[in-house]
Amino acid sequence: MKEVGSHCCITKDPLFTDHVLTEAAARASAEMFSMFSGEPITDFNKAYRYGSYRLFVASTIGHLGKGVRIRLPACFVHAVRQLWPSTNYRGFSSSEAYDL
Secondary structure, eight states, rough: OHHEEEEEGGGGSHEEEEEEEHHHHHHHHHHHHHHHHHHOOHHHHHHHHHHHHHHHHHTTOOOOOTTTBBBBBBBHHHHHHHHOOSOOOOOOSSSSSSBO
16 A cells, blocks of 8 residues: 555545545445434535545544544545535634644
């Protein structure tokens, strides 16, 4: 496997284009979160974006802990929003910002 981080943007790495930025991966992550939280998926694009963000964090950092939020790389957020668009986005909100 190629070392992650040797690209100008994480979305150019085959690990992410083949395993994180796919509909199957986003759906699996979204379905798992829905199952654990008990919240049904009503907006698939929103659920897939959230699933992709969770998968990105899990595959690059690991478990952060409840309530811990980090700012994701802009190129990754942009790629996810291109794949699963919305008419409005909440954007990043945190109690304390941690840059990745």
